[in-house]
Every structure is written in C-alpha cells, then in structure tokens.
Amino acid sequence: xxxxxxxxxxxxxxxxxxxxxxxxxxxxxxxxxxxxxxxxxxxxxxxxxxxxxxxxxxxxxxxxxxxxxxxxxxxxxxxxxxxxxxxxxxxxxxxxxxxxxxxxxxxxxxxxxxxxxxxxxxxxxxxxxxxxxxxxxxxxxxxxxxxxxxxxxxxxxxxxxxxxxxxxxxxxx
Amino acid sequence: xxxxxxxxxxxxxxxxxxxxxxxxxxxxxxxxxxxxxxxxxxxxxxxxxxxxxxxxxxxxxxxxxxxxxxxxxxxxxxxxxxxxxxxxxxxxxxxxxxxxxxxxxxxxxxxxxxxxxxxxxxxxxxxxxxxxxxxxxxxxxxxxxxxxxxxxxxxxxxxxxxxxxxxxxxxxxxxxxxxxxxxxxxxxxxxxxxxxxxxxxxxxxxxxxxxxxxxxxxxxxxxxxxxxxxxxxxxxxxxxxxxxxxxxxxxxxxxxxxxx
Numbered sequence: 001x002x003x004x005x006x007x008x009x010x011x012x013x014x015x016x017x018x019x020x021x022x023x024x025x026x027x028x029x030x031x032x033x034x035x036x037x038x039x040x041x042x043x044x045x046x047x048x049x050x051x052x053x054x055x056x057x058x059x060x061x062x063x064x065x066x067x068x069x070x071x072x073x074x075x076x077x078x079x080x081x082x083x084x085x086x087x088x089x090x091x092x093x094x095x096x097x098x099x100x101x102x103x104x105x106x107x108x109x110x111x112x113x114x115x116x117x118x119x120x121x122x123x124x125x126x127x128x129x130x131x132x133x134x135x136x137x138x139x140x141x142x143x144x145x146x147x148x149x150x151x152x153x154x155x156x157x158x159x160x161x162x163x164x165x166x167x168x169x170x171x172x173x
Numbered sequence: 174x175x176x177x178x179x180x181x182x183x184x185x186x187x188x189x190x191x192x193x194x195x196x197x198x199x200x201x202x203x204x205x206x207x208x209x210x211x212x213x214x215x216x217x218x219x220x221x222x223x224x225x226x227x228x229x230x231x232x233x234x235x236x237x238x239x240x241x242x243x244x245x246x247x248x249x250x251x252x253x254x255x256x257x258x259x260x261x262x263x264x265x266x267x268x269x270x271x272x273x274x275x276x277x278x279x280x281x282x283x284x285x286x287x288x289x290x291x292x293x294x295x296x297x298x299x300x301x302x303x304x305x306x307x308x309x310x311x312x313x314x315x316x317x318x319x320x321x322x323x324x325x326x327x328x329x330x331x332x333x334x335x336x337x338x339x340x341x342x343x344x345x346x347x348x349x350x351x352x353x354x355x356x357x358x359x360x361x362x363x364x365x366x367x368x369x370x371x372x373x374x375x376x377x378x379x380x381x382x383x384x385x386x387x388x389x390x391x392x393x394x395x396x397x398x399x400x401x402x403x404x405x406x407x408x409x410x411x412x413x414x415x416x417x418x419x420x421x422x423x424x425x426x427x428x429x430x431x432x433x
Contacts, residue, residue, distance in 0.1 A: 009428055049425040056428055058421050071405040073320045074216040091215045094316050095356025101394055101402045104410040106420030115356070 014055030021138030040113035060120035212310030313354035388419030
C-alpha cells in the first residue's frame with residue numbers, strides 16, 4: 001500500500017516509543033534486547049520534539065517537491081513516483097551532506113559511526129510485506145497513523161461535514 | 174540505432190550477462206561475487222588505480238590480466254576472479270600497499286584475508302611508510318571534480334612523491350568544505366574537524382569559516398556549503414541558515430500554532 005504517515009499532534013504523549021521502534025527496525029537483529037548492545041548503535045529516523053505546551057513526533061515528510069532530491073548530485077536519493085517515499089542508495093552516496101542542509105524540516109542527518117545518511121524510508125520493506133511502518137505500529141495512542149492519501153481526504157471531509165451538522169443542531173436549539 | 178544487445182560471458186564458471194557498457198566488477202557485484210576494490214565508487218568514473226580488482230580473462234588461447242572495475246567484457250570471455258594467478262597478483266599488490274600504509278586497518282584486514290605477512294618485504298623511501306594512509310587511489314579527486322564540480326584537489330608531484338593536494342599546497346577558493354572527499358576515502362587518509370568556528374581539513378591545507386545557526390548560534394556548516402545549497406535550490410526556503418535541530422523546532426512550533 002502506498003500511504004503517508006499522518007501525525008495527530010493532540011494524541012502524542014511524548015513516550016518516544018516510535019524513536020525506539022525506528023532504531024530497532026534499523027538494527028541488525030531487529031530485536032530490542034539485542035539492538036541496545038549493537039555497535040555502532042542503530043540510528044533513528046524520527047524525533048519526538050518537545051514544545052512548550054505539547055510534544056509531537058517528526059520524521060521525513062516525503063515532500064512532493066523534495067529539496068533533498070533536487071540537490072543530490074549523484075541521484076543517491078531517489079523515489080519511484082510521487083507517492084513513494086524518498087529512499088537513499090548508500091552505494092551512490094558520496095557524503096556531501098547537501099541533502100542534510102537542504103531539508104527544511106531538519107530530519108536528514110549524517111551518522112558518523114555508521115558512515116551513512118539516515119532518513120525515514122517509511123519502512124519500505126515492512127510496508128511491502130503488508131505491515132505498517134515501525135513507528136506507527138509502536139504508537140500506543142494512535143498519534144501516528146499510516147494511511148492512503150485518499151483515506152485522509154475522506155476523513156477530513158467527514159469531520160468537516162460533522163462540524164457543519166453540529167453547528168446546525170446548535171442553531172436549532 | 175545504438176547496439177543494446179547484452180553481452181554473454183562466463184564468470185567463475187557460470188554464465189553471466191552484462192549490459193553493453195557494464196564492467197566485470199559491476200556484474201560480479203550484482204551476482205554476489207566478491208572482488209576486492211579500494212578505488213571504486215558507483216558515483217564516479219572508474220580509474221583502475223588500486224589494482225586490487227585484477228581478474229584473469231581468457232579469450233580463445235589468449236589469457237590476460239585486467240582490472241575488473243574498468244574492463245568491459247566481450248561475448249565469450251571466460252573470466253576468473255579468484256584463481257591462483259589472480260590471488261598471487263593480489264598478494265603482491267597488498268604487500269606493496271602494506272609497505273606504503275602499514276597502519277590502515279582495511280589494508281591490514283585484506284592482507285590477512287589473502288595470507289600476506291604483516292611485515293612487508295618491500296621498503297619504501299621518503300616520507301611514505303611512517304603514518305602514511307593515502308594510497309593515491311584518487312577517489313577524493315574524482316568525487317570533488319565529477320560529483321561536486323568543485324575541482325578543489327588534484328595530484329601533485331610524480332613517481333614516489335606523488336600525492337593528493339590542493340593547488341600549490343595552499344588553501345583553495347574552490348573547496349566548499351563539504352567533506353565528500355573525507356567520506357569516500359577508503360583508508361581514512363583525510364580528516365575533517367570543526368574547531369573554534371572553523372572547518373579544518375589539515376591534509377588539504379584548509380581552514381574555512383563556518384556559519385552560525387540563526388536559532389541556537391551553533392556553527393553547523395561552512396558558509397560555502399550554504400551558498401552551494403542556495404545555488405542548487407533556486408527557491409530556497411527561509412530556514413536555510415538554521416541548523417537541522419532548530420529546523421525541527423521551527424516546524425514543531427508551526428505545527429503547534431496550527432493546533433491553536
């Protein structure tokens with residue numbers, strides 16, 4: 001399924017389960033108890049950012065017009081089509097870090113220990129196996145969801161209709 | 174019309190198919206055949222400098238040694254990637270590399286794999302040997318020129334004194350301090366350090382000013398790197414002068430505003 005990771009900010013408690021799940025998914029063993037002993041430490045591609053009054057998970061937005069793709073001189077960053085995640089081909093990457101500096105959201109980074117650029121690949125392997133991305137699967141409150149764009153639009157339409165209906169009801173009262 | 178027929182040849186006893194412009198090394202990688210190579214990178218043109226990827230090619234009665242990273246096979250070639258003759262040549266190459274750079278872990282482990290004695294029987298003259306890590310494979314030079322388009326580094330001198338350097342061994346205007354040369358170097362001969370607001374690459378005689386993040390004030394990239402990104406992204410966003418962690422914070426705050 002081609003989809004996007006949707007964040008419901010009001011549901012995030014800041015437990016960082018997604019950060020751990022992301023790193024475990026990127027580890028060699030893919031098991032938490034072993035991943036914590038791995039060296040170099042498995043990286044994460046999601047950040048739980050704390051604001052003054054709220055917390056929210058942040059990861060690659062998979063921009064439609066992705067600046068990282070535009071600046072990459074070797075096409076190491078690539079995607080199949082506009083709805084697919086931006087992936088990195090480590091064999092082509094020369095580590096120039098233009099993508100790191102181009103990303104408006106600051107969610108691409110160079111991992112010096114792993115000698116590689118780390119970004120969210122939307123767990124493309126898991127998704128092609130019919131699972132949801134690791135961060136989404138680990139989220140206890142449903143703050144992270146993996147959905148098709150059409151479904152997100154449909155939900156928004158329904159929510160909007162509901163607000164109209166409710167405001168009509170209150171007027172009648 | 175351009176010829177697009179694939180080439181059929183034999184690789185270690187099995188049939189292999191190569192695209193018309195594909196090298197033996199690329200086919201071998203695809204088929205999971207391990208050929209050691211230090212100076213090869215997919216993003217740049219092959220150069221055949223390290224010679225470790227030597228393989229034997231039999232064509233009819235003729236047998237010859239070629240470098241797999243450059244050699245484009247022809248129909249009917251019989252390629253052997255690890256026979257006794259090839260391994261013997263690789264051992265000599267590793268002995269020579271080991272004599273020049275005895276401290277490089279990658280070369281030592283390769284030498285171990287091929288059963289080369291840690292103490293090389295070759296002696297080197299001049300500065301090489303003591304702390305030398307560069308094998309002059311030229312990956313840094315190719316990446317700087319072909320990928321980054323900066324042409325900041327090149328080769329200096331000849332023969333035993335050959336080395337990687339900036340023009341006249343002084344700081345060059347062409348370097349943007351991106352560190353791609355440091356990243357691709359197979360032997361960690363180049364180093365990059367951010368000290369006191371400067372990006373220092375001591376092997377390349379370079380020390381350049383860095384930019385302070387407009388958010389937190391921490392130095393996060395060189396001024397020339399930011400200039401390059403601006404150049405590549407005509408519609409650069411407003412957070413270009415911020416470090417990644419401040420960019421995340423800015424986005425978080427924007428998301429928070431949207432909530433209210």
